[in-house]
Amino acid sequence: MELNQYLDIFLEEAKEHLQNLNENLLALETDTQNIDLVNEIFRSAHTLKGMAATMGFEKMASLTHEMENVLDLVRNAKRTVDSNMMDVIFHCVDRLDKMVEMIMSEGHDQVETQDLINQLGAIVTGNKVHNLKGSNLDAPISIEIDEHHKQMLSFDQYEITVLMQSLESNFAIYQIQVILDEESILKSARAFMVFKELENYGEIIKSIPSVEEIENEEFGNDFTIILISKNDQQEIEKAILNISEIQSVQIQNISKDQLVNQSRQEKATNMKKDNEVTSVQNHGQQKKHFSAKTIRVDIERLDELMNLFSELVIDRGRLMQLANEINHVELTDTVEHMSRISSNLQNIILNLRMVPVEQVFNRFPRMVRDLAKELNKKVNLNIIGAETELDRTVIDEIGDPLVHILRNAVDHGLESVEERIKNHKPEAGEITLKAYHSGNYVFIEITDDGRGIHREKVLNKAIEKNLITKEEGNQLTDKQIFNLLFHSGFSTAEKVSDISGRGVGLDVVKNKIETLGGFVSVDSTPGKGTTFIIQLPLTLSIISAMLVQIQREKYAIPLSSIIETAIYKEKDIMYAHKQQVIDFRGHIVPLIPLKQIFAVPDEGIEEEDISVVIVRKGDKMAGLVVDSFIGQQEIVLKSLGSYLPNVFAISGATILGDGQVALIIDTNALIK
Structure with missing residues (x-):
């Protein structure tokens, strides 16, 4: 081993x-x-x-x-x-x-x-004693062994012959039972160390369980070895006990008379002997018969499984299209049945990739504790919904954005103990980290009960950095002003510190979240606190999308971004600041003609009615103008690769059932 x-x-x-x-x-x-x-x-x-x-x-x-x-x-x-x-x-x-x-x-x-x-x-120092309970953890612990273990192991006729010859050559035969500490992990490795040590003292004839079973950890906390040696029993015992996490060692000599008696029994009752061996082998291994409810799987295998299933989804779409074209009843029924099975399989595979956000949240209590101590603040971190599950790919990426927001909450959000007492607040500030499912999204909220965001301070800083004009600022709502914090390089910190991020603003958080297909917003009440809300898709591998057509080209719009699809007449189109807009349930929604955005060649295909896909990003909406709707379909996200980096408003591509490639639209990039 x-x-x-x-x-x-x-x-x-x-x-x-x-x-x-x-x-x-x-x-x-x-x-x-x-x-x-x-x-x-x-x-x-x-x-x-x-x-x-x-x-x-x-x-x-x-x-x-x-x-x-x-x-x-x-x-x-x-x-x-x-x-x-x-x-x-x-x-x-x-x-x-x-x-x-x-x-x-x-x-x-x-x-x-x-x-x-x-x-x-x-x-x-000053209270150290030589025999503290538990301090000498490698010392042997004497425990009573039941009668079963005092019995000699069973041997077959060949083994008895070898052992008898060893005794005649003045060798001693030891039956050595090693009991591992109950809390021992890597039991096979521990057994391996015992085997290596005993090889220095003689020859190992037999082990119960077998070497193969020990390598596979198919044993309880004990194993037994038959050793032929010329060394003293005490010397061997001491050598084994020098290995840590050995609870006890019991050694007994096997005599010639014992071997002779067993040889007679072996010849007379071969079946009984087999049963006895089985009994000894299974001693202390009752748990072996119970299968574990969980297993560890290399994440690369799950990625490979997902990639293979992604290809299956593409072929499924192709089969469904062919079945519709051929219009053969039996073929259609078979394809529909296969589609139902593959949909169930898809759900199982996606669930296999889902892991609780607890894996990320678990590291934050310690981080918040250290920050609070460094800043001389008192902070209570409350975690809610840690069992909420997300795709493993998303889990790997959200740690850094959450760290940034939490550090800002402790540093900027919460007041000092003196300031909180002055404002009639509890000495300890409260930060709540909450996760929950809603539709096809997971929401993560980070709330603090601190001083809140100063509206005028943010507004003045934005005007100073020429992000907006004073006139535009007067028309913005509080929430719109707070979201200015996500602009690149924006910071209201009067002095840069390690905790506040060395001038790195929340734009890093925003970019990372949007890369994952989500978005982040902030709301605050002065004197009462601030809440950051992060919205993330459940998975980034296979999504539901609306397929649309623009001239002869096909595009996919993620269904999670769509509010509604609608048909408008030309008379319904209005203008505001030279921008085409529509009235969508009392809201003025700007129109974005995708044919112009993606410079689609004009094929002379004109529709009388205007097809619009209403999409949203946070509290903002836009209407994407397309030529026609194709329908809803599950698509596999494929990266455009390093040779097509940073294509505006395109987050990837997918292969359709007819073999065509459809680009996937990034609606977040289209909504400013």
Whole structure:
């Protein structure tokens, strides 16, 4: 067995334990007397230490071991949790996180830790004892073994012959039962270390379970080895116990008389012997018969599955079109049946790619805690709807925009403790991070109860930067003025700081969200707080779209952007500021002729009526003028590639059932 094959598992498990450490440490900071939390933190550190030692990452193992010493003092009421201790342990978790990143990128954990080890040692100094409960985690633990394990394993006739010859050559035969720590992770790797160690003391004749089963982790917390050796039993026992996360070792000698008796039984009752072997092999492995309810799948495999299904969707569209053209009843029925099955399959595949936003939200409590401490503010972060699911592609991209908004909320949004008391507010500011589904979108709201956005300050800054004129500013609503914050380079910060983003404005957030097919808006009430609302599509792979025709060209408009389609007469068209507009349910909506936008060659096809697709972006609407509607269809998004970058108002392309390529319109780019 090679340890490298366990590296991916180690990294994934390490990240989970680091996340657990962060969450439980945050909880402990507000409830310092909660010993259950201390025990949870201790267990995570202990498991992480064992995993790191097994994989050979000694720096990580040493740091987590020192963390255990401090936590053990708290568990045994020899130290109380204070601010200094929490800060040091939080720094340790950060350093461990850095080690994990180093292992991922460079394959080693050579990050400086001595400063933190010294700080942890300083906490322990004065109350350190030599035999703290749990501090010597590698020491053997003596436990009683049931009668079953005291019995000698069963052997076949060939094995008995080999063992008898070994005894005659003055070798000892040891039956060694190794019981792993219950919290041990990477059990196969731990067993591998035991095997490697025992090979230095003799020859392994047999293992229960088999080597193959141990490699596949098809065993419980114990395994048994038959070793032929000339070394002392105590020497072998000591060597095994030097390996961490070994709970106990039981060694018994197998005598010649025992082998003779078993040889007789083996010959007389071969069937009984087989049953006994099976019984021993299955001991402690009852859970083996229960299948796991979840499995880990490499995300690249899911991407490949989605790509293959995307091609199937294209072929499905082609088959449906051919069936309609041929008009063969049996073919039509078969295609319709296949279409229903593939639609169900599509839903399953899309759901496989959906992951809870909790994966992103989980890192924010720690970030907010550190920012609040740095700014001498008190902040409570409330997370609602963390179970809301999004496509994995979207999840990977939304982290940075949310970080930017949250940092601004803590820095700019919330007042200092003194200012909040003066304004008759609670000392601790409240930030709420909320996610929820609505239609084909996921909405994420970030709300704070801070000072709000100063309307005049934003307006004056916008006029100063020549974004709008003073006359235009007087006609804007509060919400329109607040959305000026998303213009490139716009910032109302009087001085640039690391927290406020070094002058990087919210335009970065806006561009990233719109790249994902969503949009962001902001609303605020002075003195009461601010709310950012992010709207994101559920998935970016397969979407429903309205196919439209402009002259002889076909285009797709995402259905999630469409409010309605309508037919207008020429007499219904009005003009405002030399712009064609229509009256849509009391709203004046500007018209955008797509034939002119995309410079579609005129084929002489003119329609008497004007076909309009009403689309929206936030609270803004526009009417896209097309020649005709083709109908609704599920399409596969394909990138235009690096050879066609930044094509205006085009977000990609799709292949239609007849093999034609239809460009997908980016309605966000058309609405200013």
